[in-house]
Amino acid sequence: MPSPVPLPTSHVPDAEARLALAESLLACDAARPCAEAVVEWLVRHTQAGVAACLVREETGDRLMCLAARGLSEAQCDALEWEPDGGGHPLAEVLAHAAPRYFPAARAPLPALGNCFAVPLGRAGVPAVGLLLIPASGTALPPEVAWVAAHMGPTLTRLLPAGRRLDAGDGLLRRIIDAVADPVLLTDLDGRPRIANARAEALLVAGTDASEGRRRAVELNRRVFSTALASGASGGASGTRRREVPLVDPAEGMDLLFELISTPVHAPDGHEVMVSVLRNVTDLGRATQALGESYRRLRATEREARSERHRLDRVLDSVADPIILSDPSGGTVMLNGPAEKLFALPLDGGKAAQRRVRSNVATFSSFLANLVDGGAAPRWRGQLSLADPATGATIPVEAVASKVLGDHGELTGIVTLFHDRTEALEKARLLERVKEVSSQLEARVQVATAELAEQNEKLRRQAIQLEQASAAKSQFLANMSHEFRTPLNAILGYTNMLLQGVSGELSPPQKRNLTRIDSNGRHLLEVINEILDITRIEAGRMPLHLSDFGIPELLQEVVAELDPIIARSKLAVSTELGARLPPVHSDRQKVKQIVLNLLSNALKFTHEGSVTVLAEYVTATSTLAISVQDTGIGIDPAYQEKIFEDFQQVDSSPTRAYGGTGLGLSICRRLATMLGGRVTLQSVPGQGSTFTLHFPRRARRA
Amino acid sequence: MTNPSPTTKPLVLVVDDYQDAREMYAEYLEFSGFRVAEAKNGQEALDKAFELRPDIILMDLSLPIIDGWEATRRLKNDDRTRTIPVVALTGHAMTGQSDEAKGAGCDSFVTKPCLPDALVDEVRRVLATRGGARPG
Numbered sequence: 001m002p003s004p005v006p007l008p009t010s011h012v013p014d015a016e017a018r019l020a021l022a023e024s025l026l027a028c029d030a031a032r033p034c035a036e037a038v039v040e041w042l043v044r045h046t047q048a049g050v051a052a053c054l055v056r057e058e059t060g061d062r063l064m065c066l067a068a069r070g071l072s073e074a075q076c077d078a079l080e081w082e083p084d085g086g087g088h089p090l091a092e093v094l095a096h097a098a099p100r101y102f103p104a105a106r107a108p109l110p111a112l113g114n115c116f117a118v119p120l121g122r123a124g125v126p127a128v129g130l131l132l133i134p135a136s137g138t139a140l141p142p143e144v145a146w147v148a149a150h151m152g153p154t155l156t157r158l159l160p161a162g163r164r165l166d167a168g169d170g171l172l173r174r175i176i177d178a179v180a181d182p183v184l185l186t187d188l189d190g191r192p193r194i195a196n197a198r199a200e201a202l203l204v205a206g207t208d209a210s211e212g213r214r215r216a217v218e219l220n221r222r223v224f225s226t227a228l229a230s231g232a233s234g235g236a237s238g239t240r241r242r243e244v245p246l247v248d249p250a251e252g253m254d255l256l257f258e259l260i261s262t263p264v265h266a267p268d269g270h271e272v273m274v275s276v277l278r279n280v281t282d283l284g285r286a287t288q289a290l291g292e293s294y295r296r297l298r299a300t301e302r303e304a305r306s307e308r309h310r311l312d313r314v315l316d317s318v319a320d321p322i323i324l325s326d327p328s329g330g331t332v333m334l335n336g337p338a339e340k341l342f343a344l345p346l347d348g349g350k351a352a353q354r355r356v357r358s359n360v361a362t363f364s365s366f367l368a369n370l371v372d373g374g375a376a377p378r379w380r381g382q383l384s385l386a387d388p389a390t391g392a393t394i395p396v397e398a399v400a401s402k403v404l405g406d407h408g409e410l411t412g413i414v415t416l417f418h419d420r421t422e423a424l425e426k427a428r429l430l431e432r433v434k435e436v437s438s439q440l441e442a443r444v445q446v447a448t449a450e451l452a453e454q455n456e457k458l459r460r461q462a463i464q465l466e467q468a469s470a471a472k473s474q475f476l477a478n479m480s481h482e483f484r485t486p487l488n489a490i491l492g493y494t495n496m497l498l499q500g501v502s503g504e505l506s507p508p509q510k511r512n513l514t515r516i517d518s519n520g521r522h523l524l525e526v527i528n529e530i531l532d533i534t535r536i537e538a539g540r541m542p543l544h545l546s547d548f549g550i551p552e553l554l555q556e557v558v559a560e561l562d563p564i565i566a567r568s569k570l571a572v573s574t575e576l577g578a579r580l581p582p583v584h585s586d587r588q589k590v591k592q593i594v595l596n597l598l599s600n601a602l603k604f605t606h607e608g609s610v611t612v613l614a615e616y617v618t619a620t621s622t623l624a625i626s627v628q629d630t631g632i633g634i635d636p637a638y639q640e641k642i643f644e645d646f647q648q649v650d651s652s653p654t655r656a657y658g659g660t661g662l663g664l665s666i667c668r669r670l671a672t673m674l675g676g677r678v679t680l681q682s683v684p685g686q687g688s689t690f691t692l693h694f695p696r697r698a699r700r701a
Numbered sequence: 702m703t704n705p706s707p708t709t710k711p712l713v714l715v716v717d718d719y720q721d722a723r724e725m726y727a728e729y730l731e732f733s734g735f736r737v738a739e740a741k742n743g744q745e746a747l748d749k750a751f752e753l754r755p756d757i758i759l760m761d762l763s764l765p766i767i768d769g770w771e772a773t774r775r776l777k778n779d780d781r782t783r784t785i786p787v788v789a790l791t792g793h794a795m796t797g798q799s800d801e802a803k804g805a806g807c808d809s810f811v812t813k814p815c816l817p818d819a820l821v822d823e824v825r826r827v828l829a830t831r832g833g834a835r836p837g
Contacts, residue, residue, distance in 0.1 A: 481763075488814035489721040495816045496725065501732045524814060 017045055022150060031055060031158040035067035038131070038151050043069045046143055048134045050112060053120075054079060054090075055129035055159060063090070066129070075111055079132070090130060093117045097127045099148070101138050108132070116140055118148040122156040129155055153208075182257075182277040185264075190225030193272065202246055202277075216249035227259050228273060244277065256281045321396075321417040327410040329364065329371045338417070341385055341394075355386040363398075363415070370400045370413055377402050382420070395420045473538040480531045484524070491520045529662040536669045543673060545698055548587045550580050550614045550623065557594050558612070564602050570610050572602075577615035583623055585698040589670045590625075593678070596663045597627040597690045605631030608687070616696070622676070626691040633684035643668045643678070667692075674698050711756035711828060712736040716746040716772070717790065718764050722813075726759065729817035730824070743767025747775060750782050757824055760807070762791045770805040777806030786827050790815065 021041045028034035035053035042051040050070035054063045065076040090108055093100045099118040102108065107115050114135040121127035131151075133144055173196075176183045182199035184192050192203055203224060205217040227244045244259045257277040266272045315322055321338035325331055334342055341359050345352050362383055370379040378401045385394045396417045403412040494517045497505065505513065535541040554574050558565070565572050583590075594612070601610045608630025615624045634642065643664045664678070671678045676694030713735045717723035720741070727737040738753055740746040743764045750758060758776070762769030769789065776782040789807040809827050811820060 484814050485719055485722070489719075489725060491814050492722070492725045492729075492817050495818060496729055496732075499818065501729060 014045065017041070018146065021147070025150060025154045028154065028158065031155060032066055034151065034154055034158055038147055039067040039069050042131070042133055042144065042147060046133065046141055050134050052076070052079060052132040053129060054132065055120075055155065063130070071109075071111065075109060079109055090117055093119055093130060094127050097121065099140050099145070101135055101140075116144060118144060120148055120152040120155050122153045127152075128159050179276075181279065184275050186228065186273045186275060188228075188263075188271060188273060190221065190228045190273075199277070202249065205249070212252075213249045216247045216252070220246045220249070224259075224275075228261055228275065243280070246277075254281075255279060256284050320419065323363070323415045323417075325367060325413040325415065327371070327412065329367050329413070332412065341388065341417075345388060351391065352388040355388045355391060359385045359388070366398055367400060367413065367415065370402065383417075385417075395424060469538060473534060473540060476531060476534045480527055483527050487520060487524055487527070491517065491524070494520060526662070529666060532666050533662065533669065536666070536673070541673070543586045543698065543700060544588060545584060545700065546587055547582050547584050549582050550625070551576055553587065553591055554594065554612055554614060554625075557591060557598055560595065561598055561602065564599065568602055568605075569607060570602065570605055571608070572610045573612070575611060575613045577613070580614060580616050580623075581696060583694075583696050585674055585694060585696075589674060590692070590694065593667045593670050593692050594625055594627070596667050597678075597692065600663060600690070601627050601629040601631065601688070605629040605687070621696045622693050623696060624691050624693050626689050628687065628689040630687040633686050634680065634682040634688055635684050636682075639680050639682060642680075710734060710736045712738060712753060713824060714738045714740060714746065714749055714753065714755035714758045716740045716743075716759065716764065716769070717761040718742060719761075722761075726817060726820060730821060733821045735821075735824070743769065743772035746772050750776055750785065751779070754781065755785060757828055758785055758787045759820070759824070760787050760789055762789055773805045773807055786831055788823060788827055790820075 021037065024037045025034060028037065035055070039051045039053055042048060048070075050068075052068040052071055053066045055066050056062070057064050062080055064080050065071075068076050068079075071079075088108075089100075089102060089106060097119045099116055102112075102115050102117060104110070104113040104115075107113060108117070109115075109132070112132060112134050116131075116133050116135045118131040118133070118140070119127035120129040120131060131144065131148055133141075135141075173194075176194075176196040179196060180198065182202055183196045184199040184203065185194040186192050192199065195204060202220050203217060205214045209217070223244060223246060227242055230242070239260055239262045241258060241260050244257045246255050246257055247253070248255050256279075258280045259275060259277055261273050261275040263271055264274050315333075315335040318335060319337060321341055322335045323331060323338050323342065324333040331342070342356060342363065344356050362385060366379070366381050366383055369381070370376065378399065380397070380399050383396050383398050385396055386392070387394055397420050398415055398417050400413050400415040402410055403414055405411045494513055496502070498510065498513050498517065532541070554576075558572065558574060598610070598612060610630075611626075611628045613624075613626045613628060615626075616622075617624060668678050671692055671694060674694040675698050676692060679691050679693065680688065681691075682688035713730050715723055715726050715730070715737060716739075717726070718741050723739055723741065727739055730737045738749055738755060740749045744766045746758070746760065746764070747767065749755070760769045760773055764772070767775075769791075773787050773789070776785065776787065786808040787806065788809040788811055790811050790813055809823060811823055815823075
């Protein structure tokens with residue numbers, strides 16, 4: 001159906017008048033006042049004197065006169081006509097939507113004379129009415145064209161929708177509008193002539209449509225034309241079906257349509273196309289969803305099957321035999337290990353079959369406890385089965401459990417068998433281990449008793465040794481007494497004789513008595529020192545600890561040896577280091593050591609000096625008392641030896657120096673008792689330095 | 702060496718069971734100007750002491766019948782002899798014996814072997830501390 005062609009509006013004589021009309025049209029809310037305003041304006045501004053506006057009637061197809069000037073009522077009625085009447089000159093104007101000049105002879109109304117009929121409407125939809133105005137020439141006056149262009153859309157808006165159809169049958173229009181699918185009649189190029197509301201929504205955009213809608217419609221039209229054209233070229237004749245993807249201009253959604261097009265011949269003889277578009281978008285979606293559901297169903301089925309397989313595999317993988325029985329005791333399922341025991345072997349010998357039957361019988365009588373056993377949910381028992389292959393007895397523990405349904409009804413019984421061969425073997429081994437262990441324990445007890453006996457023996461031996469040692473010490477003490485008593489007399493009488501108690505002596509007598517005296521004294525010294533060593537070794541020389549000062553002690557030592565010092569020609573001096581602290585030790589033993597070292601120094605030094613030096617070493621909290629001489633010195637080879645018992649550098653019987661050779665040995669022992677030691681530095685021919693090192697505070701051993 | 706007159710010569714009681722030692726000390730003491738009495742055991746020592754009231758007693762500790770410690774204890778517990786100084790003589794040089802001797806009441810302690818002149822020196826020293834010889 002053609003739309004009214006936009007009219008040229010270039011020549012505008014009176015802009016203000018046009019503005020006024022445009023404003024009044026905008027203000028109109030009904031068709032009639034709009035029509036009256038336009039007719040009034042045309043009469044005034046075109047000097048026509050006559051003008052009329054005709055529109056399609058609302059309920060029918062009649063054209064009726066909405067407003068008129070310069071026409072009588074009768075003249076107006078004359079203008080009203082039925083489009084279906086055929087042949088009416090104005091019908092062509094509506095059909096082609098183009099203004100037309102009518103010479104007076106063919107004018108629709110003789111009173112008008114030469115006149116123009118101008119269709120009124122909107123682009124894209126059929127014309128809704130006409131303007132009739134007298135013509136002064138064959139060219140349409142610009143004012144009329146302008147008015148028609150502006151009034152058309154307004155009138156279209158104001159008139160009911162039904163008005164828009166210019167096709168004769170409003171009923172048909174309503175019928176096709178009622179069809180849910182888009183239906184259209186197009187020329188062979190796809191230009192719509194009739195479109196129902198659904199088709200319009202997809203393929204028609206008015207001048208006031210949004211930009212987006214116009215583009216969507218444009219796109220749809222192109223797709224539609226292409227689809228139509230491909231059908232036209234492809235087929236010989238008749239109905240064609242194909243799928244057309246379109247866009248919903250309002251929502252922007254992709255829609256899929258099935259296009260069914262049929263060529264028909266219009267009354268005017270032109271071939272046109274009737275097209276029905278069936279929306280298959282939802283169908284496509286439904287198909288897709290169906291496919292998806294099917295796939296899921298298949299997946300679920302696969303899963304269920306694999307679950308079942310897995311369960312089977314799990315059961316088979318259990319090393320213990322499992323049997324599933326129905327409520328009456330009939331076997332439903334065996335896992336692999338159970339099959340070996342309870343399924344009749346296909347190729348087994350008679351012996352194997354007999355054993356299997358025996359196993360089945362054993363199991364049946366076991367299961368009877370639960371099948372007939374009432375409420376107990378579980379039954380446990382020790383069975384003795386036979387290995388079908390070897391006939392070996394297999395002790396098993398069987399546990400049968402009821403499988404209950406949702407309502408507590410018995411649906412089956414599961415029996416698990418546990419091979420007890422290993423457990424029994426373990427128990428046997430455990431028994432054996434216990435036996436061996438108790439034997440071992442008995443042996444350990446015997447050994448312990450022996451050990452205790454040995455210990456007791458050792459303890460007794462230790463006591464005996466101690467007693468022997470004590471006896472030795474006692475013996476030495478007694479011996480020393482027994483030695484000393486006669487020695488006391490010998491030395492005493494010799495002393496008296498030398499003092500002339502028995503009269504004067506001749507020089508040889510005196511010399512011989514002097515030898516008796518000195519040998520007697522030496523013997524006494526040896527006895528005393530042996531006694532000291534014995535006492536130290538027997539632990540019978542205890543420490544007597546006390547606080548004392550070193551300077552006083554050295555003074556005493558020097559004083560005690562004063563007679564010897566006086567006889568010698570030596571310079572004897574004492575040097576005390578700074579900050580000599582009082583010490584806590586055994587004074588008697590320190591004194592004995594220093595006395596011994598000093599008397600040695602005096603004995604082995606012929607000339608020069610002897611110096612006694614006392615120092616405190618803060619770092620080690622020890623005292624060092626040195627006796628330094630300028631004597632004969634000691635060869636390095638002897639420096640260690642001289643501390644041994646009965647050793648002097650010269651130990652020969654003809655030695656030049658007296659003494660027992662026990663002095664340094666005793667010194668070293670005493671120093672050890674104090675927690676200290678005696679050291680020696682010496683160069684032969686130059687002298688020796690003996691040093692006693694001992695802690696400032698001695699600890700009781 | 703001085704020889705005091707007989708009346709003023711102090712009396713020394715020498716107690717020792719070993720005859721050679723006893724007589725040796727006695728001889729030297731007399732040679733040194735003392736009067737000497739001898740006893741060869743503890744009991745005899747007590748008897749002589751009570752009888753003679755010596756100025757000083759030299760007491761060997763290892764004695765038969767009554768030992769030196771016991772004899773000294775009895776002398777020191779008796780008013781007649783309490784003030785007489787006792788010098789202990791012993792061949793046992795073991796530690797502790799001197800303490801034991803002091804505990805028994807001995808005034809001095811001398812270890813044998815002791816040369817006669819050393820012993821006489823000790824007797825003189827003890828008598829000097831006592832303020833001279835007591836009349837017998």
